[in-house]
Amino acid sequence: xxxxxxxxxxxxxxxxxxxxxxxxxxxxxxxxxxxxxxxxxxxxxxxxxxxxxxxxxxxxxxxxxxxxxxxxxxxxxxxxxxxxxxxxxxxxxxxxxxxxxxxxxxxxxxxxxxxxxxxxxxxxxxxxxxxxxxxxxxxxxxxxxxxxxxxxxxxxxxxxxxxxxxxxxxxxxxxxxxxxxxxxxxxxxxxxxxxxxxxxxxxxxxxxxxxxxxxxxxxxxxxxxxxxxxxxxxxxxxxxxxxxxxxxxxxxxxxxxxxxxxxxxxxxxxxxxxxxxxxxxxxxxxxxxxxxxxxxxxxxxxxxxxxxxxxxxxxxxxxxxxxxxxxxxxxxxxxxxxxxxxxxxxxxxxxxxxxxxxxxxxxxxxxxxxxxxxxxxxxxxxxxxxxxxxxxxxxxxxxxxxxxxxxxxxxxxxxxxxxxxxxxxxxxxxxx
Ligand code: ACO
Numbered sequence: 001x002x003x004x005x006x007x008x009x010x011x012x013x014x015x016x017x018x019x020x021x022x023x024x025x026x027x028x029x030x031x032x033x034x035x036x037x038x039x040x041x042x043x044x045x046x047x048x049x050x051x052x053x054x055x056x057x058x059x060x061x062x063x064x065x066x067x068x069x070x071x072x073x074x075x076x077x078x079x080x081x082x083x084x085x086x087x088x089x090x091x092x093x094x095x096x097x098x099x100x101x102x103x104x105x106x107x108x109x110x111x112x113x114x115x116x117x118x119x120x121x122x123x124x125x126x127x128x129x130x131x132x133x134x135x136x137x138x139x140x141x142x143x144x145x146x147x148x149x150x151x152x153x154x155x156x157x158x159x160x161x162x163x164x165x166x167x168x169x170x171x172x173x174x175x176x177x178x179x180x181x182x183x184x185x186x187x188x189x190x191x192x193x194x195x196x197x198x199x200x201x202x203x204x205x206x207x208x209x210x211x212x213x214x215x216x217x218x219x220x221x222x223x224x225x226x227x228x229x230x231x232x233x234x235x236x237x238x239x240x241x242x243x244x245x246x247x248x249x250x251x252x253x254x255x256x257x258x259x260x261x262x263x264x265x266x267x268x269x270x271x272x273x274x275x276x277x278x279x280x281x282x283x284x285x286x287x288x289x290x291x292x293x294x295x296x297x298x299x300x301x302x303x304x305x306x307x308x309x310x311x312x313x314x315x316x317x318x319x320x321x322x323x324x325x326x327x328x329x330x331x332x333x334x335x336x337x338x339x340x341x342x343x344x345x346x347x348x349x350x351x352x353x354x355x356x357x358x359x360x361x362x363x364x365x366x367x368x369x370x371x372x373x374x375x376x377x378x379x380x381x382x383x384x385x386x387x388x389x390x391x392x393x394x395x396x397x398x399x400x401x402x403x404x405x406x407x408x409x410x411x412x413x414x415x416x417x418x419x420x421x422x423x424x425x426x427x428x429x430x431x432x
Contacts, residue, residue, distance in 0.1 A: 003026070003027075003058060004024040004025055004026040004027070004032075004058070005024070005025055006022045006023065006024055006025075006034075007023055007024065007025035007031065008022075008023045009021060009022060009023060010022075010023050010033045012038075012042060012044075014042060014044065019038075019041050019042040021033050021034060021035060021038065022034040028063070032055045045415050047417060050311075051240075052311065056235055056240065056243070056412070057235065057243065057402075057403065057406070057409065058406065059234060059235065059399065059402055060074070060097070060402070061073070061074065061094060061232050061234070061395065061398045061399055061402060062074070062094075062232040062233060062234050062395065063234065064233060064234050064312050064313070066310070066312035066313045066314050066315070067314055067315065068315070069313060069315040069316050069317065069318050069321075070318060071233070071318050071319065073090065073093060073094060073231060073232055074093050074094060074097055074098075076093070076099075078228070078229065078318055078319060078322070079318065079322065081093075081228055082225045082228045082229060082322050083225075085099075085224075085228060086196070086197070086198070086224050087197060087198060087223075087224045087227040087228050087231070087391070088105070088108060088109060088112065088169075088196075088197045089105055090228045090231050090394070091108075091165075091169060091231065091393075091394035092104065092105060092108050094231060094232055094394045094395055094397075094398040095161075095162075095165055095394060095397060095398050095401070108166065109196070109197070111162065111163070111166040111170075112166050112169065112170045112197060113170070113191070113193045114166075115163070115166050115167040115170045115171060116170040116171065116173070116174055116191035116200070117171075117174065117190065117191060118142075118146075118149075118171050118174055118175060118178075119149045119150075121149070122142065122145060122146075122149060123178075123188070125141075125142065125145065126138070126178055126179065126182040126188075127182075129179075129182060131182070131183055131185065132183075133179075133182075133183070134264075134382055135176065135179040135180060135183065135382055135383055135386045136260060136261075136263075136264040136270075136382075136385050136386060136389070138175070138179040138182070139172070139175055139176060139179060139260055139386055139389060140257045140258075140260040140261050140264075141257070142175045142179070143168075143172065143175070143253055143256050143257040143260060144253055144254055144257035146167075146168070146171060146253045147251050147253035147254060150164075150167060150253075152251045152252075161401060164252060165394075165397045168252070168253070168256060168393060168397060169197075169393055169394065169397075170191075170197075172389070172390055172393055173191075173197065173200065173201045173204070173390060174190075174191055174204065176201070176383070176386045176387075176389075176390055177189070177201060177204035177205045178204075179386070180205055180380070180383055180386075181204075181205075183380075183382075186208055187208065187209055188204075189203060189204045189205075189207050189208065189209075190204070191204060195215075196220070197224075198220050198223040198224050198227070199215055199220045201223065201390075202215065202219065202220065202223065202377075203215065205378075205379070206378060218329075218330070218333050219330070219377055222326050222329070222330050222373060222377070223377070225322065225326055226323065226326060226370060226373065226374075226387065226391065227387070227390060227391035228391070229319040229322055229323060229366060229370075229391065230319075230366065230387075230388050230390075230391025230392050230395075231391055231392065231394050231395050232392070232394070232395025232398065232399070233392075233395065234312075236268070237262050237263075237265070237267075237268045238259040238260070238262040238263040238268060238269065238392065238396070239259065239392075239395060239396060239399050240262075241258050241259050241261075241262035242255045242256065242258060242259040242396045242399060242400050243255075243399060243400065243403050243412070244258075244412040245258040245259075246400050246403055246404065247403065247409060247410065247411045247412040248411055249404075249411075252397070252400060255396070255400055256393065256396055256397070256400075259389075259392070259396045260389050263385060263388060263389055263392065264385055266306070269367070269385045269388040269389065269392070270385050271306045271307055271365070271367040272307070272367040272370050272371045272374075272384040272385060272387075272388060273371070273381050273382060273384045273385055274306035274307070274367075275306045275307040275344075275367055275368055275371050276340065276371040276372070276375065276381050276384070277306075277381065278292065278305075278306050278307075279340040279343050279344055279347075279371075279372075280340065282343050282347075283339055283340060283343055287339070287342075287343055289343060289346050289347045289350055290350070292305065292347065293305070293347070293350055293351060293354060296308075296351075296356075297354070297356045305347070305351060305357075305362070306367070306368075307364055307365055307367040307368030307369075308351060308357070308362050308363065308364055308365065308368065309360070309362040309363075309365065310363070310365045313363060313365065314361040315361065315363060316363045316364070317363060317364060317365045317366055319365075319366035320363070320364040320365055320366050320368055320369060323366055323368070323369040323370050323373070324364070324368075324369045326369075326373055327341065327369045327370075327372050327373045327376075328341075330373050330376055330377070331372070331373070331376050334376055336376045338372055338375065338376060340372050340375070341372050344368065344369060344372060348364055348368070367388075370384065370387075370388075371384050374387060
């Protein structure tokens with residue numbers, strides 16, 4: 001798609017003079033003041049903690065309309081992709097900017113199988129982690145370690161990138177499953193050429209040398225859908241981390257490891273684990289949701305309703321809508337009656353009727369319902385954010401690829417307002 005065009009000038013009156021700043025409008029009508037010359041022309045910088053008003057890059061990977069509750073990947077609505085595609089198909093779409101033909105998808109799947117194992121020497125790494133190690137810690141460390149086992153990407157073009165991307169997509173799944181097996185003290189189950197991406201993952205997670213995993217196509221479909229929901233989300237915290245780290249031109253593995261660390265935070269991808277822990281606590285305390293709502297509203301209490309609110313969405317997160325539907329379908333078909341689903345639905349109903357949440361436009365986000373489905377499938381709580389990372393990986397790689405190909409991208413280096421001291425006389429060590 002074409003880039004933006006200059007559509008006018010904004011005037012900044014300051015210090016008795018006026019500076020003209022170009023206004024850029026993209027092809028869907030979003031406008032941004034171009035402040036690239038602000039310091040040079042006006043001696044000013046822009047203060048925007050949290051970057052809530054800062055456009056950091058151009059991107060064609062995904063688009064979030066926070067007012068309409070709409071999300072598209074490479075032009076396609078999330079609802080259509082989740083209903084009709086496999087995760088690997090969507091990963092191909094994000095990486096290549098087009099949906100694959102059947103032969104292209106088959107070739108991508110072949111590559112995915114070819115790269116699914118990790119170097120045997122890496123297996124020994126798992127042994128040294130304590131059993132209670134959080135799998136996100138293991139995942140990030142293992143991903144950065146991949147850089148010492150596999151060649152760095154010399155070029156961001158075509159074939160080499162394809163191999164590195166598939167290597168990452170395929171191996172992250174293996175590392176994720178191995179980190180779980182290590183945490184429960186079971187032997188690793190290796191990937192199989194016979195299984196599709198999600199089926200392979202479920203098999204590595206839940207089968208063992210003495211126990212087959214009865215593969216349920218309904219769960220494979222749910223896994224595909226859930227990973228698709230997480231595949232990209234414009235310039236969120238972990239994606240911006242991947243870009244920021246990548247702007248220093250470090251290798252892709254290191255950028256992805258940094259993204260995994262950012263995702264781990266409870267305000268970001270870590271919220272899916274927090275939601276379940278919050279729901280479990282409510283359940284343990286008798287199931288009354290009012291106390292949690294009041295606590296979340298208390299301005300003196302740092303507690304927030306996990307899985308609620310979003311920087312961009314000011315209406316229902318479209319991913320949360322789909323995740324809620326998947327959750328109800330999976331629990332229904334498995335015949336699971338999870339009291340946490342009932343608590344979550346009551347919590348949602350109460351919050352959406354409460355003026356505090358209504359005024360602030362706080363709705364369930366993608367993390368609110370996913371954990372209940374993961375729980376029904378059999379994933380332990382601390383694996384939820386790992387599943388988010390698996391889903392987000394094609395988005396991170398696509399955004400990184402876009403960045404390194406953009407001739408205007410520079411190293412990311414924000415400025416600050418200084419709050420420290422200045423001009424202190426130096427005090428020799430014996431006189432301090
Ligand atoms: N519970 C209670 N109050 C909330 C919540 C919440 N979940 N989210 C926002 N608010 C309140 C804030 O306290 C603030 O109130 P105030 O205006 O009285 O000070 C107002 O709503 C605006 O909140 P901000 O913090 O300014 O919103 P921001 O865009 O910075 O934060 C965030 C977005 C981090 C997602 C926030 O809503 C939050 O902490 N949610 C809970 C954690 C969560 O679910 N994270 C997952 C996000 S989705 C994702 O990353 C995949």
